[in-house]
Amino acid sequence: MKIATWNVNSLKVRLPHVLDWLAANQPDALCLQELKMEDKAFPLAELQAAGYHAVYNGQKTYNGVAILSRAAPTEVLRDIPGFSDEQKRIIAATVDGVRVICGYFPNGQAVGSEKFAYKLRWLTALTEWLREEMRQHERLVLGGDFNVAPEDRDAHPDWKDEIHVSEPERAAFAALLGLGLVDTFRLFEQPERSYSWWDYRLFAFRRNFGLRIDHLLVSPALTAACRSCAVDKTPRSLERPSDHAPVVLELAL
DNA sequence: ATGACACGACTATCGTGA
Numbered sequence: 001m002k003i004a005t006w007n008v009n010s011l012k013v014r015l016p017h018v019l020d021w022l023a024a025n026q027p028d029a030l031c032l033q034e035l036k037m038e039d040k041a042f043p044l045a046e047l048q049a050a051g052y053h054a055v056y057n058g059q060k061t062y063n064g065v066a067i068l069s070r071a072a073p074t075e076v077l078r079d080i081p082g083f084s085d086e087q088k089r090i091i092a093a094t095v096d097g098v099r100v101i102c103g104y105f106p107n108g109q110a111v112g113s114e115k116f117a118y119k120l121r122w123l124t125a126l127t128e129w130l131r132e133e134m135r136q137h138e139r140l141v142l143g144g145d146f147n148v149a150p151e152d153r154d155a156h157p158d159w160k161d162e163i164h165v166s167e168p169e170r171a172a173f174a175a176l177l178g179l180g181l182v183d184t185f186r187l188f189e190q191p192e193r194s195y196s197w198w199d200y201r202l203f204a205f206r207r208n209f210g211l212r213i214d215h216l217l218v219s220p221a222l223t224a225a226c227r228s229c230a231v232d233k234t235p236r237s238l239e240r241p242s243d244h245a246p247v248v249l250e251l252a253l
Numbered sequence: 254a255t256g257a258c259a260c261g262a263c264t265a266t267c268g269t270g271a
Binding site for chain 2: 009010012013034036060061062107108109115145147159161163164197199200201202204211213240242243244
């Protein structure tokens with residue numbers, strides 16, 4: 001089973017890239033973030049024609065998440081239960097017996113800002129909900145744009161800003177690991193300076209000035225089944241790319 | 254020190270992203 005995550009930075013603009021990538025990679029499930037569209041604009045027909053089911057939780061201009069899958073998704077859930085939030089950042093569905101949770105974590109803007117406080121509140125709510133979700137679903141994958149680079153090696157040495165690498169954000173990421181979730185990328189040998197996002201400005205991709213902030217975490221019951229996890233940098237070189245690259249996890253399921 | 258680039262929004266600059 002192949003599960004991937006990709007922040008597409010507007011599904012309207014990126015749909016051709018997504019369709020090409022699906023055809024080339026044939027994932028069983030793909031988590032998408034930053035759709036930046038309302039549900040009524042979701043390109044369901046095009047994705048169905050490509051052989052995929054889709055469930056989505058969209059909003060105008062900002063945020064928006066979706067799960068595409070070969071098999072029909074069941075037990076679809078939108079938003080973190082009990083957490084009052086206008087922003088559409090979570091969708092969950094069960095695919096082939098695996099609970100897939102797709103998240104677009106808040107950016108946080110600047111350490112100490114109101115948006116930063118929201119980011120930490122959101123992370124706390126997510127963690128508490130996941131604790132319960134993991135009780136009900138032994139096989140669980142949490143994929144998405146976490147907007148946190150968990151360790152120093154996950155940020156370019158010249159990344160001077162505090163946001164995405166601050167102690168409170170990393171503590172919140174560690175709390176997810178504390179639930180038993182495993183960062184599958186680190187189960188395998190990886191190239192030096194592996195990142196999943198590069199700024200559009202200043203030739204950042206060419207210079208590999210990036211951050212590893214897109215992750216695929218699995219529950220303990222799935223850890224032994226992991227066969228590979230890698231960043232696919234290919235789409236980042238296309239015309240009008242997303243600033244994020246897909247991350248792909250292969251499971252022996 | 255600031256901005257750079259991309260996207261969407263009541264098309265004209267601006268909020269937001271990371």
